[in-house]
Amino acid sequence: MYPKSFASDNHAGVHPAILEAMAAANHGDSPAYGGDTWTSAFEEKTKETFGPDANGFPVLNGAGANMVGLALMLGRYSAVICADSAHIATHEAGAAERLLGVKLMTVPTEDGKLRPADIKARLGGLGNPHESQPTVVSISQTSELGTTYSPAEIAALADAAHESGLRLHVDGARIANAAAFLECDLKAVTTDAGVDVFSFGGTKNGALAAEAVVVLDPSLAHAVPFLRRQSLQLASKMRFISAQLSALLTDDLWHRNAAHANQMAARLADGLADVPGVSLAYPVQSNAVFATLPHALAEALQQRYLFHFWDESAGTVRWMTAFDTTPEHVDDFLDDLHKAAGA
């Protein structure tokens, strides 16, 4: 058995309450493809969480949630403005280009976050038939660098997008971590901030495999069932996906899991402060710690722990915590880091 992985929140297993919810859903027959009571219950919880105009659609993974959600807002000659570190731009194997046929207008950023001025600066080609037409701004919450947009920052992006006729999409694979860090509810960083469509991530927050496309502008919801089916994101026995999502939205499990993971990341960051040669690369605002350290030190630690270089030439690594990371895991890791750094 491996020691605790710090490579990814995807390396963790499934929270017991979620496995239990899945087992409880294994009860006789029920209609396939979402015509079941577990999916209805999730739909209801979506409205309770995100407001009466929100429609939630369970899907199978995060890239799927992003592709279905974006497709709702794209025509045949559209572009999406996003950070150059965006998951859709870097780690979804070109799905955006091939499945959506869209141009990603990528923006260099310091901290993984877009600003309103980044949007304005990319609208020069609007109306020019030689250029892809931006129709969506997509941000990641948290960003791929572990940073978090405040509600006000999202609202400013939504305003900038909407003023020019664009929509705002959020890749919320770790939206729970963001809300927990911001000490707000999920609605504050979505519905209340003017988001149009977002991906609600469950898998990185203790689910087995469960994400949802949440559509906040009801005029866009009609197309989801067709796009979800065509995009290979329709679960036939959907009740087992919906049950996971409902479990996350019950008794604030989403918040408990995310807040705990964030605390473990903060504990890790705090413990790094006095290790010589190690510094934080970005502010720690979620369950990710990006650190810069000597290669030899990183490699010594990799002998024992799973984690990856984020930018090998810069000497930056990413350490992730999860719902099941314990203080002991962190402290052991820090001990080993101190020892290796001292050697």
Add this chain to the structure above:
Amino acid sequence: MYPKSFASDNHAGVHPAILEAMAAANHGDSPAYGGDTWTSAFEEKTKETFGPDANGFPVLNGAGANMVGLALMLGRYSAVICADSAHIATHEAGAAERLLGVKLMTVPTEDGKLRPADIKARLGGLGNPHESQPTVVSISQTSELGTTYSPAEIAALADAAHESGLRLHVDGARIANAAAFLECDLKAVTTDAGVDVFSFGGTKNGALAAEAVVVLDPSLAHAVPFLRRQSLQLASKMRFISAQLSALLTDDLWHRNAAHANQMAARLADGLADVPGVSLAYPVQSNAVFATLPHALAEALQQRYLFHFWDESAGTVRWMTAFDTTPEHVDDFLDDLHKAAGA
């Protein structure tokens, strides 16, 4: 709670052994995206089952398995020859056309099954730059009409395809039911029959959500990881998919589930024989019973049971059985059918 559904094998829940295997996989951390021991175990079982050249890749659903498998064998101007009833042609929301960009050369059939002559008849445009170029023949095993190809029939199709430089793909969403009906092992209808790539279906046979792309020609396997990721079919916590597939391939669970479902379909078909006005539309060779009956009778039965018209104008319905259909379920259904028909 619903009475037993006869609408789809997707309406059934999950076999207990499969849920247990998933729970057992929830044990500490493990690498994501297939770098885990459960996935290695499934890869090994794939080779045991289908031969040493077979490579199995877990994916999330049946349409996904089909799209990834077909993509391996298609260029930019390719066509796929398939029955006009093929799932890829009728019920995957145009994924083949949109995600693969492929033309489906659909062939009318009497019983859902292609014949070698159907292939030859569609090769007239080979080499003509004005026409899509067929590079793949795709069959469904079982067919969408519940019929089954024998190993010899598949081998004849493989020969016909290969002679003209085409590949043979099998949509095996219900391949277990086919093998169980044919009283052969899975290898007999795949590797031994000359199939190049097939979808190995688990979900309709008692899994929660688990299918695999199985590549029998090793020269095609290299591209799967890229295509699976891009096609939104990569599970991050893959161990939970692999564990399901391995469970199906352990102690012949695949066969027990499928053979049972087939027996229940046979029992249902037998019981129909003396119901006035009801006749079988196709031979019963799996877990599907297609029957033709008066609309009023079908609708009376639909008051109590979930099932769909297959062809409303022809008065044909499809009744499916599953791993968990019991003789009592069938007998109750037949009782109700007799009563309704007698009224």
Add this chain to the structure above:
Amino acid sequence: MYPKSFASDNHAGVHPAILEAMAAANHGDSPAYGGDTWTSAFEEKTKETFGPDANGFPVLNGAGANMVGLALMLGRYSAVICADSAHIATHEAGAAERLLGVKLMTVPTEDGKLRPADIKARLGGLGNPHESQPTVVSISQTSELGTTYSPAEIAALADAAHESGLRLHVDGARIANAAAFLECDLKAVTTDAGVDVFSFGGTKNGALAAEAVVVLDPSLAHAVPFLRRQSLQLASKMRFISAQLSALLTDDLWHRNAAHANQMAARLADGLADVPGVSLAYPVQSNAVFATLPHALAEALQQRYLFHFWDESAGTVRWMTAFDTTPEHVDDFLDDLHKAAGA
């Protein structure tokens, strides 16, 4: 030099008036991409010909006109209902599937022509997320079998389409031949019949390379410049395309060319009547003569003349006439046919 070809109206050269118009356009500089006065003049002629709501957009070839025109009316999960002989389904190398990502719901026909009942019969999946959603009916005028839709027939198709929320598209590669045969103007078979978008063909009617997408519903016109550019159909020196189209619409050149070609086809058909073993396969309603004749006879004639089998197994050939086919060409051909048949 070849004798007159009967293989295709594409084998003919360019009408002198059209070459002259192109040469006349070679006069100093002018803005590229349609910002020139020749294009403005064509746009004006489009409105004169097809009514004030018509917008005409020059493109480079017929498949391009079809793809741009169809794209205006298709979403991501759309289907097009068309004859199984439709050019978009058979001879555009899968462009519809690959560039548009669309499913073609092909309809077998007796004479190349769709009927309203064909539309209704393919709407069963509307609203079902497992199926591609038909949003367009596309017909060819003339059909690929040389037959012609009357204005009333088109209007009936437009009504059937519009009643179900679909649009009517016309592949008018030979729309001039159709209108000339029907003895009506171009508006009668387009605007007045309820067509939404059509391809206006010039190349087969004496142009060098000139087609247009004509949009009759102004709400659809906005997207054309973007789609034309993206679909590789934008001519930089557009004046030379527009000049051709305007020449066709000047002094009824379109009608003179098409009517003449039709007359030559009629002359050819008349001359066949008494050739033993030769019969018409379809009514002659344009510049195409489809004949069934013994293989040996066809092959004897192919020694001297260029033409193709349409359906080799049925012994059907297609003979096309063009704007520059002369009575002598036809009579020589008939002489040779008589001689070969008599031998």
Add this chain to the structure above:
Amino acid sequence: MYPKSFASDNHAGVHPAILEAMAAANHGDSPAYGGDTWTSAFEEKTKETFGPDANGFPVLNGAGANMVGLALMLGRYSAVICADSAHIATHEAGAAERLLGVKLMTVPTEDGKLRPADIKARLGGLGNPHESQPTVVSISQTSELGTTYSPAEIAALADAAHESGLRLHVDGARIANAAAFLECDLKAVTTDAGVDVFSFGGTKNGALAAEAVVVLDPSLAHAVPFLRRQSLQLASKMRFISAQLSALLTDDLWHRNAAHANQMAARLADGLADVPGVSLAYPVQSNAVFATLPHALAEALQQRYLFHFWDESAGTVRWMTAFDTTPEHVDDFLDDLHKAAGA
């Protein structure tokens, strides 16, 4: 009539020798789609010009040549490394993303030109299934900033690409201007430098509408006819395209036109040297002059002359010359510039 445009070499008309060649091709019937003697002649001239392994395929426009040429070298999860100013990335309306489904890995450059190190720096994701896989490097010759790659520079890029298993593509919309500037023949910057596939541009160099895909690696040529047809780039009356291309390759017309245009650009650049507030933005190495000047001055000149800002915020404009730009045109323009600058 407009004064001479400095906005684009697309604003020029057609060289008389090219119009004459087109008229000469209008001689009786000939097979369509390239089965004619004019196309054979062009194919032969391609081999004479670029070597016996070169295969040339006429197409309709530059974006079409690029898309067909690139498609030859791309799979379903491929990326193209190119400059962020590349025409395929900026001015083809997202055709690369939508028609090819490809990710463009764009590289910031100082002068529009890629360097070998830019290639190496983008290969970090090779083999990683989460990332698009670069298979092609595409450069523009001349670059979009008017700069020119020497034969040695191209060879270095070809080596860097080939060492990592990538191909080298050249968008040669203005390749004639590059060769003329370099005082070499066309083969020196293509075949001899290790290019795999390139677009041979005619339209900007005096043709009406004529480009070609030239394939230097014969193993790639097989697919062109299919891709050309599907990509809407097949001219039915191809003889009129081929005749233009052959005319350019006859008596060095390509060189005469390009060298003249380059000389006019050099004359313009020379004349700018003493205008206060006006400076060259990039070295003048073709028929493009990029200059930085005060907005008010640019706008004053735009009252009389057609040209565009390239980068409005930087105050950079692009002035293009063409085969038919005369010394008087340039001198008049310079006079007006001096006057406006003096005011």
